Amino acid sequence: MRRGGILTNIALWLIAVFALAPLAWMVSVSFMSPGEASSFPPPLLPTKPSGANFVALFANTDMARYLANSLVLATLATLLSLTFNVMAGYAFAKLRFRGRDQLFRVLLTALVIPAQVAMIPLFLICKSLGIVNSFAGVLVPSIASVFGIFLVRQYALSIPDEMLEAARIDGASEGRIFRAIVLPTLKPILATLATFSFLGSWSDFLWPLIILNDSEKQTLPVALANLSREHVQDVELMMAGSVVTLLPVLALFLLLQRYYIAGLMAGSVKG
Template structure:
């Protein structure tokens, strides 16, 4: 047997092992989502049956109708969509503008300010929860949309991501545009932003997920069921004595749909954006 055939067989063997491992990992990752989908088709008493169910049951419509009949989950979905979309749009503006300033301008205290920004990345959100709540009380913003949207627009991770990405843009390109008479806003909007579009898509996903999945802070500042976001609404389905797990899992599945749709539309840009700032020119 020639050396070429041996190399080909070893290569095929490695490919087979790698493919099998990836397939097993994919099944392992998908199985909880499949169980969630199946569980939404059973009543509360049948969900945790032994052995577990792997085929759909008869209670899907009952759980779906009961969720919207017994709770204000539809309003909570609208609240979360509005808050997350608005927060994402405004957060992109703030983070990209701040990232551009750090990447392409020189000003006094720049390194100190950026260092302080990096330090905040190590702080857990619980540290600022009480002071932030007190600020919302003083402003009269409790139980309002602005209490959820405005405080965290300048996301430190978003500013850091955009700064690192914009640092890869050659300064000569920006200087050439300025020499040609382009104003700073035109340089930013027509040259810088199109160049970092993949990073913008990645940041949009991060911002949307951060707001969509946030639970502790909305739980603290929201008071009425009409203002609940999806995580708070799902938590309200868990009673002290009994919990309708059929409705709870139905709400959980529905809460995943906007995130999945967003990721499916932006998955290519998401991967490219994560790698955008990996290599600095």
């Protein structure tokens, strides 16, 4: 048994090294001198580490603007997702209304539809609303998602009905019950949903590319793709841009890691 545990740990370490090696090399290349990564064989570490690539990235491009755009949009998308998905998920789990279960089954069928299929009608809706080429148009898909509603609903089912009924008997309004009882109970799944929403909005490439025409409103993934076409030979600069793109989401995951894992584990047990 002990030998089996050792072999399992070795296998997990090998998988972790295999998964993290490209990221580690990306960070290493971002500190190399121009052209150093293109030599053969490719060096693993920079000969003379330098932050010149990051300086050039922000000095010669509008990367600071794109970074600010992505931060604002990802933050707003996360807040919108938490607000609407949590309220809808709680309603489907604990509030009684006509056709609740049937409507939820209809929503679940949308999980099998690829997101790309809905982009054309979604674009036409945004065009009719006059929000094409605006941040509001970028945020429309983030308002609510079937997955987010499902995630919250499955966790909210674990809230005892007796607790909610006791609060109602004591005269608490539905709004107070939601704020004082439901939200604190949903804290682990809120962190999980916030992580998913932020990562999804931050790394989204196709929808901002479709909805935004103004280069000043571009998000970081779109700007990084444009940068790759302009500086296709400058591998070190591209890796510096990739590191800048990675750092915020990595920081968020490390910050919410404990709650994120707790939410996933609790959801898997209680769902």
